[in-house]
Amino acid sequence: MKDLLKLKTSISEEIENILNEQVKIEGHASALYLAMSAWCDDQGLDNAASFFAKQSDEERTHMLKIFNYISNRGGRSISPEITNVPVDFDSFRGVFEQTLEQEMFVTEQFNKIAEKCFKVKDFVTFNFIQWFLAEQVEEEYVARRILELFDVIGEEGTGRWEIDRHLVKVTFDGE
Numbered sequence: 001m002k003d004l005l006k007l008k009t010s011i012s013e014e015i016e017n018i019l020n021e022q023v024k025i026e027g028h029a030s031a032l033y034l035a036m037s038a039w040c041d042d043q044g045l046d047n048a049a050s051f052f053a054k055q056s057d058e059e060r061t062h063m064l065k066i067f068n069y070i071s072n073r074g075g076r077s078i079s080p081e082i083t084n085v086p087v088d089f090d091s092f093r094g095v096f097e098q099t100l101e102q103e104m105f106v107t108e109q110f111n112k113i114a115e116k117c118f119k120v121k122d123f124v125t126f127n128f129i130q131w132f133l134a135e136q137v138e139e140e141y142v143a144r145r146i147l148e149l150f151d152v153i154g155e156e157g158t159g160r161w162e163i164d165r166h167l168v169k170v171t172f173d174g175e
C-alpha cells in the first residue's frame with residue numbers, strides 16, 4: 001500500500017500543504033487587486049484601475065501555475081475559498097502601500113517554501129519556485145516605484161491625475 005502511494009505522488013504532504021496554502025494566497029491576491037481596480041475606477045483613476053485589473057489576472061495565473069504543479073506531481077490541488085475581500089480603501093496612496101505590503105508578504109511566503117524544500121530535500125519543487133522568487137523582485141520594485149510618485153508629485157490639486165497618468169510608465173527591466 002505504501003509503495004502504491006509512492007507511485008501515485010512524488011510530493012510530500014508537507015510540500016503539498018504549503019503549496020495549497022500558496023494557491024489560496026495567490027487567489028486572494030487576485031481578488032484583492034480586482035477590488036482595488038473597482039475602487040480606483042470609481043475614483044476616476046482609470047490607469048490605476050487597468051493596472052490592478054492586469055495585476056489581478058497575473059495573480060490568477062500564479063495561482064493556476066501552482067495549482068497545476070501540485071496536480072502534475074500527483075498531489076491534490078485545492079480550489080481555495082476566498083474571503084475577506086475589501087470593498088473600500090482609505091486612499092489612493094493607501095492602495096499602493098497595501099500592494100507593497102501584500103507583495104512583501106508573498107516574497108516571505110516563497111522564502112518559507114524554499115526553506116521547506118531544503119528541509120525535506122525536495123529540489124524539484126525548489127526548482128519550480130525559482131520563477132516565483134524572481135517574479136517577486138519585479139512585483140516589489142514596481143510597487144515601490146509607484147509609491148515614489150506619491151512623494152514626488154503629491155496628491156494635491158491635479159496631483160492624483162498626474163500620478164494616475166505616470167504610474168503606467170513604471171516598468172522593470174531587471175537591471
Ligand SMILES: [Fe+2]
Pocket residue numbers: 026029058059062106
Ligand atoms: Fe503572485
Ligand SMILES: [Fe+2]
Pocket residue numbers: 029059103106139
Ligand atoms: Fe504579486
